[in-house]
Each structure stands twice: as structure tokens, then as C-alpha cells.
Amino acid sequence: MLAAYLQYWRINLLTFLEYRANFVMWALFTVVYHGTALLALVVTMQNFPSMNGWNVREVFFLYSLWMLGQEFHNAVFFNVVNVPDFVREGRFDRFLVRPFDTLFQVLTVPQQLFPDGLILATITFAFATMVTHVTVDALFFVLVPLVAIGGALIDFGISLLVAAASFWFIRVDTIRWVVMSLEQEFTRYPISIYQRGVRIILAFVLPFAFTNYFPATFLLHKSETALNLAPWVGVLTPAIGLLWFGVAYVVWRIGLQHYQGTGS
Amino acid sequence: MNFSRAFAPYLEFAKKAFAREATYRIEVFSEIGSLVLRVYLVRSLWTALYLQNAAPINLPLHAMITYATVALLMSLILEVDGTRLIRDKIRDGSIATDLMKPISVPFYLFSDGFGRTALHAFTIIPSLLLALLLVRIDVPPVPVLLWFSLSFAIGYCVNFLLNFLMNAVAFWTIESFAAQLIVRWTSDLLSGSIIPLTFFPSFLGRLVFALPFAAIYSTPLLIYVGVASPADYTRMVGVQLAWLALFGVISYATWRAAERRIVVQGG
Numbered sequence: 001m002l003a004a005y006l007q008y009w010r011i012n013l014l015t016f017l018e019y020r021a022n023f024v025m026w027a028l029f030t031v032v033y034h035g036t037a038l039l040a041l042v043v044t045m046q047n048f049p050s051m052n053g054w055n056v057r058e059v060f061f062l063y064s065l066w067m068l069g070q071e072f073h074n075a076v077f078f079n080v081v082n083v084p085d086f087v088r089e090g091r092f093d094r095f096l097v098r099p100f101d102t103l104f105q106v107l108t109v110p111q112q113l114f115p116d117g118l119i120l121a122t123i124t125f126a127f128a129t130m131v132t133h134v135t136v137d138a139l140f141f142v143l144v145p146l147v148a149i150g151g152a153l154i155d156f157g158i159s160l161l162v163a164a165a166s167f168w169f170i171r172v173d174t175i176r177w178v179v180m181s182l183e184q185e186f187t188r189y190p191i192s193i194y195q196r197g198v199r200i201i202l203a204f205v206l207p208f209a210f211t212n213y214f215p216a217t218f219l220l221h222k223s224e225t226a227l228n229l230a231p232w233v234g235v236l237t238p239a240i241g242l243l244w245f246g247v248a249y250v251v252w253r254i255g256l257q258h259y260q261g262t263g264s
Numbered sequence: 265m266n267f268s269r270a271f272a273p274y275l276e277f278a279k280k281a282f283a284r285e286a287t288y289r290i291e292v293f294s295e296i297g298s299l300v301l302r303v304y305l306v307r308s309l310w311t312a313l314y315l316q317n318a319a320p321i322n323l324p325l326h327a328m329i330t331y332a333t334v335a336l337l338m339s340l341i342l343e344v345d346g347t348r349l350i351r352d353k354i355r356d357g358s359i360a361t362d363l364m365k366p367i368s369v370p371f372y373l374f375s376d377g378f379g380r381t382a383l384h385a386f387t388i389i390p391s392l393l394l395a396l397l398l399v400r401i402d403v404p405p406v407p408v409l410l411w412f413s414l415s416f417a418i419g420y421c422v423n424f425l426l427n428f429l430m431n432a433v434a435f436w437t438i439e440s441f442a443a444q445l446i447v448r449w450t451s452d453l454l455s456g457s458i459i460p461l462t463f464f465p466s467f468l469g470r471l472v473f474a475l476p477f478a479a480i481y482s483t484p485l486l487i488y489v490g491v492a493s494p495a496d497y498t499r500m501v502g503v504q505l506a507w508l509a510l511f512g513v514i515s516y517a518t519w520r521a522a523e524r525r526i527v528v529q530g531g
Binding site for chain 2: 022025026028029032033036039040043044046047048049050051052053169171172174175178181182185186189192193194195198
């Protein structure tokens with residue numbers, strides 16, 4: 001399986017080299033996508049320097065931590081968002097008759113993938129760490145990659161649930177984009193700006209707050225004021241990620257049992 | 265008589281596009297749902313920011329929430345890419361047969377886009393009603409509303425032509441989608457749909473007001489919330505019209521060049 005996975009990355013990078021001009025445009029889009037969001041944030045906070053006790057550098061750090069998990073997800077798990085297309089076009093059935101795990105096969109359909117977003121996220125995060133007073137010690141180097149993986153798993157869980165929904169309903173494209181953009185917008189700010197009910201949803205129902213808010217609170221040595229939880233909650237992100245992914249994977253398996261194909 | 269006969273097919277195109285768009289019910293509902301969540305988001309954000317910081321002089325909290333909510337409602341119309349059909353038709357080659365039909369292809373595209381936009385315009389009503397459960401929106405006096413409508417209509421046309429130009433890039437390179445998204449995201453920020461352009465500091469502020477994107481959201485919205493004074497209306501709408509004229513000329517030239525290119529290639 002590992003050999004197959006390495007082979008997948010080899011094909012990916014080779015096809016990527018074939019379409020360099022195209023790649024430049026998509027890489028540029030990644031820069032613009034995050035750049036416009038960050039510029040809006042910086043301009044807003046020039047006019048309003050405090051967001052519930054978070055200054056512009058801390059909100060920037062919050063964004064960059066979300067970005068790290070999100071771009072990790074995009075680099076490794078992104079193919080899962082194509083499942084609804086595979087199902088609709090009848091291309092999904094071939095995964096069912098091959099001797100590898102179905103989800104593994106979905107994740108290894110060669111695209112022209114290059115982890116440019118992850119590289120950009122790493123640079124952005126390093127910069128955000130420099131401008132804030134985060135303690136860079138051994139714990140930092142252990143925790144940050146784990147938080148990124150945990151965040152990626154939370155995002156992956158969501159993508160997987162949307163993908164599984166396509167086994168029951170054929171058209172889920174809009175729901176996918178709505179979920180993705182709402183996630184980005186709602187995780188951009190400290191969750192203390194929302195009402196209590198929404199904070200609880202973001203922490204425990206759709207655990208987006210674990211992708212960035214809780215770990216950022218911990219790393220920035222801030223006190224957690226949204227739900228008055230202990231600071232160490234922020235280190236739970238990898239566990240929450242695994243749990244959330246586990247739940248999504250069960251739903252995915254149930255969906256596979258249910259799947260009958262569209263007949264196209 | 266002649267006019268209405270010439271016009272009839274385009275009305276049919278628009279009706280067909282409207283009906284086609286109406287079949288995607290889940291899309292329409294999720295569009296309304298996500299809009300309501302965004303209204304909640306902007307309310308939470310600006311309320312928190314105004315609570316702890318000094319308010320900008322000419323934009324108190326209720327005006328800011330009005331600005332953000334009206335911008336979201338406008339986006340229901342402005343986010344519809346009225347000319348996406350071009351890209352699809354170039355990709356599958358059907359643009360060649362369309363050019364042979366006894367119709368004006370640009371008008372066909374406009375009718376199709378208009379029909380699709382009309383459906384999304386209807387979603388403004390339920391969205392507005394649901395939004396009003398969450399926020400209060402200022403309603404300016406009637407003359408201001410009329411200026412706003414005029415300015416919004418011009419902004420719609422500028423946006424339509426901008427989309428047209430981006431989609432027309434597909435005549436020259438097949439993979440134009442990334443370029444289009446880049447322009448879309450840039451435009452979202454620089455048009456004032458996310459934050460008022462008056463928030464941009466000195467030099468950046470002058471720059472963003474000098475760009476055509478400001479004609480799409482910023483001008484109508486600044487009129488609506490009363491940041492712009494009535495004395496400035498004529499000048500502001502005049503600038504919008506100038507951008508519209510410029511984009512019109514560029515679009516026309518682009519279309520002619522594209523048409524010639526297809527004929528030369530032999531379809």
C-alpha cells in the first residue's frame with residue numbers, strides 16, 4: 001500500500017511538470033485566496049485594533065493555524081471532494097472491484113497535485129509565529145505538526161461526510177462549497193464573538209474551533225474566554241481529529257453498503 | 265411589431281434559463297441558508313468590533329451592519345456568473361454551431377445570464393425576511409433609494425462585462441478557470457463587498473477607489489448607507505458609467521477578435 005502511495009505521488013509530480021503554466025495560475029490563486037482574506041483582516045483591524053481581546057497579530061496567527069490544517073488537508077485528502085462527481089458519472093464503481101480499500105483508492109486518483117498550498121501555509125505560519133510572542137520550544141515543534149494533522153483530519157471528516165452524502169443524494173456540490181466557505185469564514189475570528197449556542201456548536205458539534213481557536217489560545221498563552229475551558233484543551237486537537245474522522249469513516253462505510261450506482 | 269418578433273427568441277432563452285436554474289432546488293435552499301448564516305456572522309463580527317473600539321466617524325454600528333447585510337443581499341445577484349455558458353460552450357465546441365444560427369450570440373448569452381440571474385433575484389425576498397430576524401436594516405429616503413437602484417444597475421452591468429471578459433479568455437486558452445477565480449477573489453475584496461473601501465488607509469484607499477471594482481459594490485453601498493453625500497452622487501455615478509463604457513468597448517473588441525479566431529480555426 002505504501003509502495004502504491006509513493007507511486008501515486010510520483011505520477012502526480014510528473015503530470016504536474018507537464019502542465020507548468022497551469023500550475024503557476026493555480027498557485028497564484030492560492031496566494032490570492034489567502035492574501036485577500038488576510039488583507040481584509042489587517043485593514044479591518046487597523047480601524048478596530050481589538051477583537052474580543054485579540055490584536056491583529058494574534059488573529060493573523062489564528063488564521064495561519066487554520067490555514068496549516070486546511071492546506072494539509074488539501075495536499076493529502078483533497079481527492080475525496082471529487083467523490084460526488086465520480087458517483088454521478090459512474091466512475092466510482094471501478095473502485096469497488098479492485099483489491100485496495102475504497103477510500104485509499106479515492107485518495108490516490110492521480111491529479112496534477114503539488115503541495116504549493118501547504119508550502120505557503122508553512123511560510124505564513126512561520127511568519128505569524130515570529131510576529132507573535134509564541135514560545136518556540138521542543139513542545140512547539142511536537143505540537144504544531146500534530147495540530148495541523150488534527151485540523152486536517154477534522155476537515156477530512158467533513159469532506160468525507162459530504163462525499164458519503166452523495167451515496168444517498170446525487171447533487172451535493174453546492175453543499176460542499178457552502179460548508180467549505182462557511183468553515184473558513186466562521187473560523188477566521190475568535191469564537192467568543194458568537195453567541196453561546198454557536199460557540200458550543202463550533203467546539204463540540206462541528207469541532208472547527210479545534211482546528212485553530214483552542215490550540216491558538218494555548219500557544220499564545222491567552223485565557224480561554226468563550227467557554228471558560230482550561231488552556232490545555234488546545235492540545236486535544238489531534239485526538240478530536242481522530243475521533244471526528246472515525247465517526248465520518250463509519251458513516252462512509254454505511255454509505256458504501258447503501259451505494260447502488262446511478263446506472264450511468 | 266418587427267422589434268417584438270426579433271426580441272421574442274431572446275425572451276424565450278431567458279425563460280428557459282430561469283426554468284433550468286429553478287430545477288436545482290437544493291442549490292437555491294442552501295444559497296438562502298448560507299446567506300442567513302453569513303448575516304449572523306457579520307452581525308457578530310461588527311457588534312464585537314464596535315463594542316471594544318472607537319467607531320469610525322461616519323459609519324456607526326447600525327450603518328455598518330446595514331452595509332454588510334445589503335452587500336450580502338446584492339451578492340445573490342452579483343455572484344451569478346451570467347456568461348459562464350461561453351466557457352462551457354467553448355469547451356464542448358458547441359459555440360461553433362451557435363455562431364451559425366440566425367441569432368446574435370452575445371444577446372443570446374446575455375438573455376441566458378439574465379434569466380438565471382432573475383431566479384436568484386427572487387431568493388432575495390426570503391433571504392431578506394430571514395435576515396430581518398437577525399438584524400435591523402436602515403432604510404434611506406426614497407430619492408437615495410432611487411440613486412442606489414440606478415447605481416446598482418450600472419454596477420450589475422460592469423460586473424457582467426467583467427465576467428464576460430474573464431470567460432472570453434477561454435477563446436485563447438482552454439484552462440482559464442484559475443485566472444477567473446483570481447479576478448473573482450480580488451474583485452470581492454477590492455469592490456467593497458467584504459469591507460467598506462473607506463477602511464483602507466491613505467494610499468491604498470486612493471488606489472482602491474481608482475480601480476473599476478469599486479463601481480460594482482462600493483458606489484451603490486456608500487450611497488445607500490449615507491457615507492456619500494448627495495452632492496457627490498452625480499460624480500460617483502458618472503465614474504461608474506465611464507467604467508461601463510470602457511468595459512463595453514473592450515468587450516466588443518474582444519468578441520470581434522474571438523469570432524474571427526473561431527472562423528480562422530475552422531471551428
